[in-house]
Amino acid sequence: MTSSAAGDQPATSSSPSTSSDAGATSRNDNEPALVVKGLTKIFGDRTAFSDVSFEVAHGEVFGFLGPNGAGKTTTVRTLGTLIAPTSGSAIVAGIPLSAENGVEIRQRIAIMPESPGLYNRLSVTENLEYFAALFGLQHPASRIEEALDAVNLADRAHDLCGGLSKGLRQRVGLARTLMNDPQVMFLDEPTSGLDPVAALEVHNLINALRQKGVTIFLTTHRLDEAEKLCDRVAILNTSLRTVGRPADLRTQLFHNALIVRTLATLKDPASLFGGIADITDWHSSEPGRYELAVSDITRAAPVIVRALVGAGADVLSIGEDEHSLEDVYLALVNETSEAPQ
Amino acid sequence: MTGFNSARFMAVVKKEMRDYRRKRSIVVTMIILPFMFLIEPVVAIFIVPASSSVAGARNYVVLPIIYLLLIPSIMPSTVAAFTVLGEREQGTLEPLLTTPISQEEFIAGKAAAVLLPTMVLSYSIYALFLLAAELFATPVVSSAIFDQGALLVVLIVLAPLLACWSIAVGMAVSVRANDIRVAQQLGSLASIPPVVLILILAVGVLHPTMSVALIFALALLAIDVRAIRIVAHMMNRERLVTGSKASPTRATTGLVGRLRNR
Numbered sequence: 043m044t045s046s047a048a049g050d051q052p053a054t055s056s057s058p059s060t061s062s063d064a065g066a067t068s069r070n071d072n073e074p075a076l077v078v079k080g081l082t083k084i085f086g087d088r089t090a091f092s093d094v095s096f097e098v099a100h101g102e103v104f105g106f107l108g109p110n111g112a113g114k115t116t117t118v119r120t121l122g123t124l125i126a127p128t129s130g131s132a133i134v135a136g137i138p139l140s141a142e143n144g145v146e147i148r149q150r151i152a153i154m155p156e157s158p159g160l161y162n163r164l165s166v167t168e169n170l171e172y173f174a175a176l177f178g179l180q181h182p183a184s185r186i187e188e189a190l191d192a193v194n195l196a197d198r199a200h201d202l203c204g205g206l207s208k209g210l211r212q213r214v215g216l217a218r219t220l221m222n223d224p225q226v227m228f229l230d231e232p233t234s235g236l237d238p239v240a241a242l243e244v245h246n247l248i249n250a251l252r253q254k255g256v257t258i259f260l261t262t263h264r265l266d267e268a269e270k271l272c273d274r275v276a277i278l279n280t281s282l283r284t285v286g287r288p289a290d291l292r293t294q295l296f297h298n299a300l301i302v303r304t305l306a307t308l309k310d311p312a313s314l315f316g317g318i319a320d321i322t323d324w325h326s327s328e329p330g331r332y333e334l335a336v337s338d339i340t341r342a343a344p345v346i347v348r349a350l351v352g353a354g355a356d357v358l359s360i361g362e363d364e365h366s367l368e369d370v371y372l373a374l375v376n377e378t379s380e381a382p383q
Numbered sequence: 384m385t386g387f388n389s390a391r392f393m394a395v396v397k398k399e400m401r402d403y404r405r406k407r408s409i410v411v412t413m414i415i416l417p418f419m420f421l422i423e424p425v426v427a428i429f430i431v432p433a434s435s436s437v438a439g440a441r442n443y444v445v446l447p448i449i450y451l452l453l454i455p456s457i458m459p460s461t462v463a464a465f466t467v468l469g470e471r472e473q474g475t476l477e478p479l480l481t482t483p484i485s486q487e488e489f490i491a492g493k494a495a496a497v498l499l500p501t502m503v504l505s506y507s508i509y510a511l512f513l514l515a516a517e518l519f520a521t522p523v524v525s526s527a528i529f530d531q532g533a534l535l536v537v538l539i540v541l542a543p544l545l546a547c548w549s550i551a552v553g554m555a556v557s558v559r560a561n562d563i564r565v566a567q568q569l570g571s572l573a574s575i576p577p578v579v580l581i582l583i584l585a586v587g588v589l590h591p592t593m594s595v596a597l598i599f600a601l602a603l604l605a606i607d608v609r610a611i612r613i614v615a616h617m618m619n620r621e622r623l624v625t626g627s628k629a630s631p632t633r634a635t636t637g638l639v640g641r642l643r644n645r
Contacts, residue, residue: 085625116625122481125621145483153481159474161398163405168398175394176482202405218478 073136075100075226075257076121081130083116090116093130094282098259098274100225103252105272106261109375112279114261115156118228121259122153135225135257149177152224156231158215162204166195166214169203170221177222189217192247209240216247226257233267245271269367283374292365298339299363300346302332305356314353318345333363387491391484395492396499403500409462413500417454417508423447424512428520431527440527448528449585451538454508455546456577459501463553464570466493467618468563477624486618494550494611501546509538537584537596544603545580549573551610558617561626 076098083090091113098104108114119125121134123144132139135150160169167186174182190196193213198206203214212235219227229248233241248258248271262268268275269288276285284291307329308314315324315334320342323335336342339362350357403409424447431443470476479489516528529535552573560566580599584591 119624123620124477124480124624145485148481148483151481153478155474155477155481157474159476159478161402161475162473163402164398168401172394172398173478173482175397176391176479176484178388178390178483215478222482 073100074098074133075102075135076104076259077133078121079131081117081120081132082128083113083120083125084128089280091278092281094278095130096276096282096285098226098257100257101252101255102273103248103258103260103271105268105275106259106278107263107265107268107275107371108261108278112375114278115230117278118153118230118259118261122151122228123147124153149222150224151226151228152219152222153228154215154219154230154232156234158211158218160203160206160211160214163202165200165202166190166206166217167199169214170218173218174221179221182221185221185223186217189220192220192250193217194243208235209237212236213240213243216244224256226259227251228259228261230261231263232260233262233264241267265366265368265371275367277371277374279375284370288367288370291367291370298336300334300336300339300343300360301363302334302346302350302360303358304330304332304350305358306330308332308350308353308355314349315346318342318349320345330358388483388485388488391482391488392492392495395484395489396496399493399496400499403496413458413462413504416458417504420451420454421508421512423450425515428516428524428528431521431524433521435523437523437526437530440524441531444524444527445531445534445591446585448512448534448538449581449591451505451509451512452541452545452581453574453578455501455505455542456549456581457571457574458504458549459497459546460549460553460570460573461567463494463497463550463573464557464560464566465563466497466554467557467623468560468566469557471623472563480620480624486620487615490554490611490615490618494547494554494614497550497553498543498546501550502543505542505546506539509542531591533593533596534591536593537591537599540596540600541603544600544607545577547607548577548603548610551607551614554614555610555617558614558623 074097076096078097079095081094082092084092094113094117096104106114106117116125120127121132121139123134123139126141127139134147137143137147137150139147161172164172167190170186170189171182174185179185186199187196190199193216195210195213195217198210203211206214212232216229216232219229232248233244236244245267248260251258260268260272272288274285274287275291277283311324311326311332315321315332320336320338321334322337324332326332334342334346336346343360347357347360424444427444427447431440435443467476470479513528516525520528553570556566556569556573560569583589584595589595
């Protein structure tokens with residue numbers, strides 16, 4: 043019996059943040075943590091996801107968004123070597139995705155499924171000990187202690203998992219992902235079912251891991267969470283709709299727009315707005331409210347205010363029409379031209 | 384490719400043992416069944432007529448003693464049928480499969496965790512029977528039991544091999560089944576071949592001689608090794624995680640083609 047895998051060397055350091063541990067041994071920061079090219083997965087006659095390509099840099103928090111059935115979890119499982127892709131290629135934590143490299147990839151990554159999947163008859167510590175052993179940690183006690191501290195569960199270390207609330211179980215699942223000090227962490231809906239305080243703790247943990255250089259691949263339905271945590275997001279609906287920074291996506295997807303509110307309805311808005319060169323389009327969805335598409339907000343706003351005042355309008359407010367990530371998401375996933383298969 | 388990692392194998396065994404200890408219903412069920420099989424051999428000790436010769440006494444005790452082999456044949460199959468499917472039903476299988484553990488380490492660990500209590504209980508029951516014979520049997524009955532070295536060797540050697548067969552079949556069912564009740568029903572079928580073998584010995588078609596024991600042991604050993612390998616091969620991560628068979632790959636580069644069996 044041997045333990046010959048390159049990525050299977052038992053970690054000797056105890057700190058999840060120590061770069062000499064198993065997960066971080068052969069990391070090259072010049073290479074992306076994840077490189078996905080044309081990845082496709084087909085189950086029989088159903089396409090889970092198709093022709094997905096993106097890169098994720100080391101230390102980046104990458105949000106993976108999409109509706110139910112969009113293929114997010116299948117993508118995570120594929121990159122986590124649980125599922126074989128039908129076509130395409132990927133490099134995960136510096137290692138090409140292949141059958142031969144499955145063990146080594148799994149040594150360098152951690153996946154937390156949506157359901158934490160804990161052994162209910164074992165205590166929190168025993169659950170973590172088991173996974174520490176599977177990852178080859180020879181002296182896991184201090185690693186377990188630090189992981190429990192990181193998720194604020196030190197006082198529940200000896201509780202049986204079967205008696206924990208959903209939120210606490212989720213935290214145990216997160217602690218488990220810290221066992222092998224992963225280079226890349228896949229978190230599938232990590233705050234699902236958590237109360238706001240517990241969700242905030244998870245957010246803080248993700249930010250702490252980001253500062254330590256851990257790459258986090260976060261699938262979530264919570265767009266506010268993605269906007270708050272993620273450096274970049276990808277929106278998947280069987281095929282990849284877009285990848286980018288939330289702010290860039292908003293700019294790409296929506297025109298610069300100003301919202302003008304007036305006390306009374308304008309008498310002739312068409313001639314008023316039509317006479318301003320920077321306004322490319324306009325419409326009014328309710329009395330006294332005008333949405334103006336403009337080519338340059340800073341240049342157009344003063345001109346519009348002057349024009350309105352000159353026309354005798356009582357201006358209540360003028361401001362930029364801000365689009366949330368939710369607007370981006372809805373605009374992309376509601377497109378019918380590339381409906382999920 | 385990586386080798387068999389004994390630390391991961393032991394981690395699975397240790398975790399399973401912890402799990403058994405915490406689940407008293409499993410332990411109680413495991414213990415009760417073997418004791419049922421002890422009743423007939425012990426009763427046989429007492430019903431041998433006082434006037435019987437050693438040869439005559441053998442007619443009373445050989446069959447019940449061979450029936451003791453039913454313990455390792457029947458006991459582990461239902462537990463084995465729960466091993467993989469149980470993890471799936473509890474949602475613990477997917478996190479487990481995201482670790483570096485190979486299917487060989489996982490299957491071997493699970494099998495060993497079923498085999499160990501099976502053998503402890505089987506040999507304990509054998510020991511209790513022999514103790515009862517030593518304490519209560521008449522000299523004639525005692526001779527009929529203890530002078531049959533081959534019979535005792537059959538009991539000792541065939542027990543783990545029969546248990547391995549039942550475990551392999553139980554686990555094969557566990558890997559493929561989607562419903563725990565179906566798995567346990569199918570798993571119980573694993574005991575049919577050992578029961579047939581035991582009946583062949585019990586009704587005297589074959590006599591439990593040393594050479595017969597050796598031939599059966601070698602044959603069972605070969606079958607068991609092959610069966611465990613087949614079960615490990617059957618453990619397809621993709622099927623276990625998604626419930627679907629891996630689809631054919633379109634890749635021509637060999638990059639993604641064989642992940643399904645890792």
